[in-house]
Amino acid sequence: MDPIALKSEFPILHQDINGHPLVYLDNGATTQKPRSVIEAVKRYYEHDNANVHRGVHTLGSRATDAYEGAREKVTRFLNAASSREIIFTRGTTTALNLVASGYARQTLREGDEIVITPMEHHSNLIPWQQAAKATGAVLKYIPLQPDGTITLADVEATVTERTKIVAITYVSNVLGTINPIAEITKIAHRNGAVIVVDGAQSTPHMKVDVRALDVDFYAFSGHKMCAPTGIGALYGKAKLLEAMDPIEFGGEMIDFVELYDSTWKELPWKFEGGTPIIAGAVGLGAAIDFLEQVGLDNIERHEHKLVKYAMDRLSSIDGVTIYGPSAEQRAGLVTFNLGDVHPHDVATVLDTEGIAVRAGHHCCQPLMRWLKVSATARASMYLYNTEQDIDRLAESLVKTKEFFGYESIG
Template sequence: MDAKALKAEFPILNQDINGHPLVYLDNAATTQKPRAVIEAVKRYYEWDNANVHRGVHTLGSRATDAYEGAREKVARFINAPASRQIIFTRGTTTALNIVASGYARQTLREGDEIVITPMEHHSNLIPWQQAAKATGATLKYIPLQPDGTISLADVESTVTERTKIVSMTYISNVLGTINPIAEVAKIAHRNGAIIVVDGAQSTPHLKVDVQALDVDFYALSGHKMCAPTGIGALYGKAQLLERMEPVEFGGEMIDFVELHDSTWKELPWKFEGGTPIIAGAVGLGAAIDFLEEIGLDNIDKHEKKLTHYAMDSLSAIDGITIYGPRQERAGLVTFNLGDVHPHDVATVLDTEGIAVRAGHHCCQPLMRWLKVSATARASIYLYNSEEDIDRLAQSLVRTKEFFQ
């Protein structure tokens, strides 16, 4: 895989920032968009723009075909059994909220348990807090190991027969931890619980098979996998989705409407009230085509090699602290540079054209576990290279010297 050749497919990366060629290392927040995705969205608006599922005219038919075709691509991409089990959403946050509202609040009772981890993004924490408050359920946490991983022994001891939901990120957006989802799913199911997976950080980087993992719900965001912002998807097992009530009501999701009652459409449309995110779905379909042409295995191999290189390069800087596991980890490095505040680090890096993230990364409980208020994070993707990492490391050395 030629990262430099792939970089040429992303127009935004061909620019200078503050007089320096852009090095974009904020991919865990959002990825850049290849020309193929930009052109697909542009082509939709120029040729096919119409509402879906309604008009019998040519534009309406073409828009519907493109929208439902994108759903088929998502189903294939994560190996869902059927496209009707793919619900288009605004992103991972919306998808997780649908499960917390449409499933958890309907099924949980006082004394039931929801099990999560301290490494969760707020999007996979606050919905469960609210569901617990609304139902009287108890929120429990699987403890973290010193390196930011979880042990299956701790999962076994935390999940009990009272546990109804286990929800967990596949890959931590701070630690880079890759959680053993298939094994956790077996423990959850053995205790009669379902498992919900936050796949925001995993779907763009490694091959996901929801059937092999045996997950009950899986959420993903398009903008983290080269697609436009504002589009994502929720996968659910058919029997669970069919039991759930919709969380949004209005046009498109109905079957029959009477003056005092209504009935809902079948899956997946009962969860997609109103005009859907058509152009976003078209862009997501184009992004999947782009990623599949490269190959998820090739992306995974490239990122693993580059992550090891980044860990070695940054670890050699005196005074740096790197968080998360040292070996099996995803393509990001979260760190602090001595006593220099992460926001200052990110600001100085930006003056040299290097984009990283600084802050709590929507993981405040995890920051408290790490005993820090914030960190800096460099996250890589398919268009990053060793040259990018070299520039980051060199700039960090200069940043450290500047503040000393």
């Protein structure tokens, strides 16, 4: 793949920021959108806009076909067994909350265990805290190794016969750690637990096969994989979704409504109450088309090459501390600090050079405490980034050192 050629497909990347060509390295927060996705959403609104599953008129039929067609694309993209197993949501957060509320609170009992890790995004931590409080379940953590990885031995030691749910990120949004999901799934299942995977940072960057992984639930967001904001999906094994109660009630998700009782539609619609995010689903379908044309394997190889280059460049700068495992064990992001300069100050100075990075706790406050820092800066890469972008970042970090005075960051 040619990242320079791919960059030409993204209109937003061709602009100057503070007098410098934009270098966008905040892809972990959200990715930019190619013309094909922008045009797909525009075309929907200009030609097909109508509500779905309701009207018998032509626009309604076309909108329904586009919406359900997007669901079929997600099904193939994840290699799910059926489109019945794909629930459209607002994103990863909504999907994980759906499992924590619709499945966990329904099945957990006092003394049952929920196992997670300290590297989880708040979206895959707080829902389980609340589920534990509501049911009397116990929240347990798989310990982290000094490099921010976990060992299967520790997974084996933490997951017990009392464990009912293992909830874990595939890729850490701070450390870049790629967790061995297939192996963890086997351990969970051997103990009778279901596994819930936060796929927000994995789905855009590598090929995901939910049946090969054998995961029970898998959540992801569209906006991190070239699709619009406000759309994502939950994959769940049909038998688990069928046993779950919906958590939103209203139009679209009902079968029959009586004065004192109601029944629900079959999967997947019983979990999609109200008018869905139709244009977002259309955009997600177009993003999947785009990514499959580029090739997920190509994207993964490019990012591994790029993150190794970035770690080499940044680690050669005196005063830079990089957090997380080796390049071989991580996805395409580098989280770092520059001496005692606050990450927000680092990000602000980088912005004056036209470079966009993230700064803060990254919705991972427990992990920040484990790292013994209050915040970090993060450069996260995607298919349109190049080694020249990393060079710009490294050169601007040297300027940042000079701006704040080298003595203060020795």
